[in-house]
Amino acid sequence: MENAGKPTPVLTARAAGLVGCSRCGRVHEQGVASCARCGSTLQSRDTLALQKVWAWWLAGLIAYIPANIYPMLRMIQFGRPHESSIMGGVIDLAQHGDLWVAFVVFFASIIIPIGKFVAIAYLAWSVKKGVQTRDIGRLHMYEVVEFIGRWSMIDVFVVAILTALLQMDFIVTVSPGIAAFSFTVSVVCTMISAQSFDPRTIWDAHERDA
Amino acid sequence: MSDQLPSEMDIQPVKRSIWRNLSPLWAVPLLSLVLALGLAWQSFSDRGVLIEILFEEASGVTAGETLIKYRDVTIGEVERVDFTDDLTNVVVYARVSKAVVPFLDDDATFWVVEPEVSARGISGLSTVLSGVYIQGAWDDQAGVAKTTFEGANEAPSVLPNYKGTRITLRATDGQIVSAGAPIFYRGLEVGRLGTPRLTSTGDAILIDAYIDAPHDKLLNSATRFWDTSGFSVSFGTGGLALNVESIATILSGGIAFDSIFENGGSISTSAVFDIYNEEAEARRSIFVGRVQNGVAVSVAFGESVSGLTPGAPVQFGGIDVGEVSEIRAQVNDDNPDQAITLLASLNLDPLRLGLPNDASAEETIEFLRVSVENGLRARLATSGIFSSSLIVELSMLEDVAPASLIVRGDDEPLIPSVLSNIPDFTATAEGMIERINSLPIEELLDQAIKTMASIEDLAADPDLRTVAPATRTLLEDTSALINSPDLQAIPTDLRATISDLRTITEELRASDVSGTLTRALTAAETTANNLSTASENVPALIEDLRTLTAKANSLDAEALITQATTFLASADAVINTDGARALPKSLTDALDEVRLAVAELRGGGAVDNLNAALNSAQAAAESIDVAAEDFRVTMADLPRLSEQLKGVLATAERVIASYGNRSDFSDETIKALRDVSDAARAVEALSRQLERDPSSLLLGR
Numbered sequence: 001m002e003n004a005g006k007p008t009p010v011l012t013a014r015a016a017g018l019v020g021c022s023r024c025g026r027v028h029e030q031g032v033a034s035c036a037r038c039g040s041t042l043q044s045r046d047t048l049a050l051q052k053v054w055a056w057w058l059a060g061l062i063a064y065i066p067a068n069i070y071p072m073l074r075m076i077q078f079g080r081p082h083e084s085s086i087m088g089g090v091i092d093l094a095q096h097g098d099l100w101v102a103f104v105v106f107f108a109s110i111i112i113p114i115g116k117f118v119a120i121a122y123l124a125w126s127v128k129k130g131v132q133t134r135d136i137g138r139l140h141m142y143e144v145v146e147f148i149g150r151w152s153m154i155d156v157f158v159v160a161i162l163t164a165l166l167q168m169d170f171i172v173t174v175s176p177g178i179a180a181f182s183f184t185v186s187v188v189c190t191m192i193s194a195q196s197f198d199p200r201t202i203w204d205a206h207e208r209d210a
Numbered sequence: 211m212s213d214q215l216p217s218e219m220d221i222q223p224v225k226r227s228i229w230r231n232l233s234p235l236w237a238v239p240l241l242s243l244v245l246a247l248g249l250a251w252q253s254f255s256d257r258g259v260l261i262e263i264l265f266e267e268a269s270g271v272t273a274g275e276t277l278i279k280y281r282d283v284t285i286g287e288v289e290r291v292d293f294t295d296d297l298t299n300v301v302v303y304a305r306v307s308k309a310v311v312p313f314l315d316d317d318a319t320f321w322v323v324e325p326e327v328s329a330r331g332i333s334g335l336s337t338v339l340s341g342v343y344i345q346g347a348w349d350d351q352a353g354v355a356k357t358t359f360e361g362a363n364e365a366p367s368v369l370p371n372y373k374g375t376r377i378t379l380r381a382t383d384g385q386i387v388s389a390g391a392p393i394f395y396r397g398l399e400v401g402r403l404g405t406p407r408l409t410s411t412g413d414a415i416l417i418d419a420y421i422d423a424p425h426d427k428l429l430n431s432a433t434r435f436w437d438t439s440g441f442s443v444s445f446g447t448g449g450l451a452l453n454v455e456s457i458a459t460i461l462s463g464g465i466a467f468d469s470i471f472e473n474g475g476s477i478s479t480s481a482v483f484d485i486y487n488e489e490a491e492a493r494r495s496i497f498v499g500r501v502q503n504g505v506a507v508s509v510a511f512g513e514s515v516s517g518l519t520p521g522a523p524v525q526f527g528g529i530d531v532g533e534v535s536e537i538r539a540q541v542n543d544d545n546p547d548q549a550i551t552l553l554a555s556l557n558l559d560p561l562r563l564g565l566p567n568d569a570s571a572e573e574t575i576e577f578l579r580v581s582v583e584n585g586l587r588a589r590l591a592t593s594g595i596f597s598s599s600l601i602v603e604l605s606m607l608e609d610v611a612p613a614s615l616i617v618r619g620d621d622e623p624l625i626p627s628v629l630s631n632i633p634d635f636t637a638t639a640e641g642m643i644e645r646i647n648s649l650p651i652e653e654l655l656d657q658a659i660k661t662m663a664s665i666e667d668l669a670a671d672p673d674l675r676t677v678a679p680a681t682r683t684l685l686e687d688t689s690a691l692i693n694s695p696d697l698q699a700i701p702t703d704l705r706a707t708i709s710d711l712r713t714i715t716e717e718l719r720a721s722d723v724s725g726t727l728t729r730a731l732t733a734a735e736t737t738a739n740n741l742s743t744a745s746e747n748v749p750a751l752i753e754d755l756r757t758l759t760a761k762a763n764s765l766d767a768e769a770l771i772t773q774a775t776t777f778l779a780s781a782d783a784v785i786n787t788d789g790a791r792a793l794p795k796s797l798t799d800a801l802d803e804v805r806l807a808v809a810e811l812r813g814g815g816a817v818d819n820l821n822a823a824l825n826s827a828q829a830a831a832e833s834i835d836v837a838a839e840d841f842r843v844t845m846a847d848l849p850r851l852s853e854q855l856k857g858v859l860a861t862a863e864r865v866i867a868s869y870g871n872r873s874d875f876s877d878e879t880i881k882a883l884r885d886v887s888d889a890a891r892a893v894e895a896l897s898r899q900l901e902r903d904p905s906s907l908l909l910g911r
Contacts (some may be wrong), residue, residue, distance in 0.1 A: 059241070
């Protein structure tokens with residue numbers, strides 16, 4: 001509005017009547033249905049993008065609930081079964097004094113996923129509302145969310161590796177719990193959600209405004 | 211243009227339906243929701259039923275880890291462990307599978323399975339690593355489901371759906387068996403014992419016993435049970451016998467049973483059987499039984515009752531008719547000479563006295579009264595030659611002072627007693643045995659046999675057999691010669707005869723007699739030769755006979771008694787040696803040690819973890835070691851003692867055998883003597899024959 005720090009309006013491709021291929025980057029005129037180079041569908045703005053974001057986001061959030069309630073790992077050690085959920089594992093580790101490991105697990109399994117949910121929700125909300133501030137910040141946020149998404153799978157990898165390695169019959173046997181599956185679903189959904197987000201809509205607010 | 215625009219605006223739909231803009235991707239969160247709800251529903255429906263189990267102590271039970279198992283299959287998990295409000299019990303909250311809930315009725319039991327080291331082996335070893343679990347057991351009948359159960363302290367002896375027969379055994383010593391001890395039938399394990407318990411009066415131990423199907427068919431009213439655990443040492447005329455059962459039964463105890471007679475009747479489920487101490491006793495039990503409607507009488511003894519113990523049998527004519535129930539001293543006011551009498555209470559079985567089984571006490575006492583007037587008296591008797599224990603003997607005596615059954619008020623009727631002849635008998639028996647022992651029977655028989663053999667040899671000698679006819683021929687020849695008119699003048703003097711004969715021979719040589727004489731002389735010579743061969747045996751025979759006679763003469767001599775006394779003294783010395791005396795005691799000690807070890811083992815059954823289990827095993831092993839050491843020491847002594855005893859017994863047995871078969875012995879002796887006298891007669895006849903004329907002829911040679 002009367003903000004002094006407001007960047008000078010730039011000429012966007014959309015304003016110039018052009019559309020860039022989101023896959024190979026080749027610029028076409030608006031109205032061209034598919035990329036002449038790679039054949040992918042050309043779309044200046046994905047109209048359903050926000051709905052996709054929200055849909056995957058919600059699916060991810062729902063899947064995240066059982067991922068925290070149910071046990072992630074079922075370990076049978078000398079015949080004694082032991083099940084641990086994510087939070088239970090963190091508490092166990094902390095009680096055993098492995099604060100650093102507990103923090104890493106807590107960060108990777110609780111902070112990052114929740115942060116992602118919050119970040120994606122904020123981005124989608126801000127685009128919907130046409131918030132114009134901190135474009136760069138939101139763009140960075142989006143990039144971080146998209147980058148970090150794959151690292152959320154670290155838990156699932158750990159479970160998968162343990163399951164594969166620790167099959168020593170009576171001594172110790174590890175099997176994945178329901179939470180591992182739920183967590184995978186959750187992570188996949190949030191990754192798709194983040195990718196469904198069209199970062200170009202971040203600066204569309206200015207255009208509309210202009 | 212301007213006309214068209216508004217109309218175009220008019221037909222423009224306001225907005226597409228909200229559903230048209232809706233991305234189909236919304237199906238994804240829906241799917242996710244369905245998935246999550248499905249998971250929630252599944253885990254909710256899989257959630258078992260919460261039950262409560264009360265334990266006195268729940269060692270090792272951990273919430274969230276300890277499993278509930280049925281037939282070793284996990285059916286649930288302990289959710290929470292808590293105490294009852296008054297802290298008397300531990301409450302274990304567990305969720306169990308819905309499938310088993312209908313069966314959790316009154317007969318369901320739960321117990322904690324822990325590692326256990328016992329004499330019968332190690333059980334529950336897997337729980338050392340995996341931690342304890344709670345085992346449940348119930349029958350296959352669904353009943354009124356409960357959710358609160360009393361946990362058992364240990365595994366039940368039999369599971370609720372047990373197929374077999376439960377009976378009750380009665381023992382007087384609870385130490386001989388422990389819970390779970392095996393029951394054998396001809397050495398095959400067919401059942402188990404439950405936990406021994408005291409009767410309400412505390413005078414016996416009752417033990418539930420479980421005989422597995424189909425072996426429970428073997429049970430009937432003829433069945434007797436006996437203890438097979440441990441060692442048994444018996445020492446009798448049959449020698450020293452040591453029976454050692456298997457190590458397992460030594461450690462844990464064991465019971466065996468068998469039917470001791472045919473056609474036993476069927477038993478009821480509440481049947482109670484006694485446990486006998488040993489098989490022989492159980493098999494004897496067909497003749498003895500518990501006195502059912504016993505009548506109490508008492509006997510006053512005016513002599514020492516040392517050796518008479520409660521439980522000693524009361525015999526009438528050798529048949530058990532009751533038992534001694536109590537022995538006490540009583541101040542006797544009636545008889546100033548004998549201020550104190552020793553009173554034995556007897557419990558008599560009317561059935562065994564020949565009265566009807568349902569005879570009342572009055573009838574029995576009346577019967578006794580009549581019997582006493584007819585001479586029934588009680589007296590002490592020894593239960594065996596070698597035994598110093600006494601029994602009470604009821605016997606009808608002919609020449610006794612008249613007496614009657616004394617009935618005073620409510621006191622037990624008093625049966626008059628007579629002095630036992632135990633000391634006399636003992637002395638007599640000892641004297642008799644001494645005499646018998648001291649008889650040099652072996653030597654005598656040997657001698658007799660040798661004599662027989664010599665005589666037989668002599669008699670069988672073909673040379674000797676030919677002596678008589680040859681001699682007769684010779685005599686005939688000689689008498690013919692002597693009686694011949696030509697020889698009438700021959701002097702009776704041998705030398706003269708010979709010289710005459712020579713002359714005659716010379717004369718005869720010229721005459722016809724010469725040939726005859728030569729033949730006669732040749733025959734005489736042959737006879738003489740034969741006789742000399744034969745008579746070589748005669749001195750030996752005579753020597754034998756002399757020895758025999760000497761031996762026979764010395765039969766009643768003092769030397770024999772001395773010899774016998776020496777023998778008895780030595781036997782006595784052997785029996786009295788500390789070793790021999792200590793033998794039963796050492797064995798008893800060893801047995802006690804083993805029993806102690808067993809008791810420790812039994813006590814140390816519940817083991818919390820491997821360490822404790824192994825510690826108690828070690829302790830048990832050490833106890834066994836100590837016991838075994840004692841036993842080994844005892845066993846080391848045993849062969850020597852056994853050897854000594856065997857020697858003694860062998861002698862004793864021979865003596866007894868000869869004594870017992872005295873008729874045989876005397877038969878043999880008489881026969882031997884008859885043979886000897888026959889032989890003597892034959893020898894006499896022979897010598898008589900030899901003393902006749904031809905003897906001078908022979909001596910002349």
